[in-house]
Amino acid sequence: MAPGLSAPGLSVEDLSWGHTLPGSGWRQLFRSFSLTCPRGQFLVLIGSNGSGKSTLLNLVAGTLPAASGRIHLGGRPLHRLRDHQRARWIGRVMQNPLEGTCPGLTVAENLRLAERRHRPAFLAGGALLGALGGLHPDGADRRRYRELLGDLGLPLADRLDEPVGQLSGGQRQTLSLVMATLGSPDLLLLDEHTAALDPRAEATVIELTNRLIRQLGTTALMVTHSLEQALGHGDRLVMLHDGRPIGDWSAAEREALDPPSLRAMYGAATVKEAPCTVHDGSPAP
């Protein structure tokens, strides 16, 4: 388990959110949902289709407004911040490699863009000033990026001037991950970020994911459908069903599980009811 796990990380309290169903029905997906992750915890989220995994990430990221509830990150009330303020503290990688990067811009320009997102423009004397200059990376930027990518052992270090549209899906997802973690965000949200990759690229991206999370001490929520990933990565595994946590295991407790036992739990009929509130990865009573 990562060090410093007693510091405040992510806290979701009493979250409610629902959606209309085809026709005129209503489904209350999250009802008084709470989840606490100490700082630096790497939490893996699994669950059947429609169980609310991506929605939970969207609610935490603020891209979907919650009907009610409070979300704090490192003690900051995320639910009260504006989008650009939240973006400073949260890095995110989506499932589709095309979503996290701008294909027409080069690798260096994409990195520059990500850097600016984490340190947005500010007002001084009535004028809007870019905290880090323009979009075009200068010599110092390029040296920094080459060093960063080189230190991470990524061949992208030699491809700074290539348009991102020319990279493979795996390379784009690698770049998305580096971009998402560039400003050392307090929270990293990973939404099935390896699902569209071939096994080799998946292994590269998941290894880099582990390394970056540990290096930066970032709290992370990773959604996956891969039971192998769920059983092999992270400090804690939570299973959602119908907007409720129905399993919550520490890395040590997870060792008693295997893919067939997890798969069996996906069927609601075989699932033991669990309370809506889970804290710190301790086993549900």
Ligand SMILES: Nc1ncnc2c1ncn2[C@@H]1O[C@H](COP(=O)(O)OP(=O)(O)OP(=O)(O)O)[C@@H](O)[C@H]1O
């Ligand atoms: N913005 C939205 N408006 C209305 N309904 C939504 C919205 N976002 C999600 N939903 C609905 O909420 C439910 C949960 O969706 P969600 O994408 O969170 O599931 P999931 O667990 O991530 O599933 P999957 O594994 O298939 O990606 C679904 O029924 C979905 O249709």
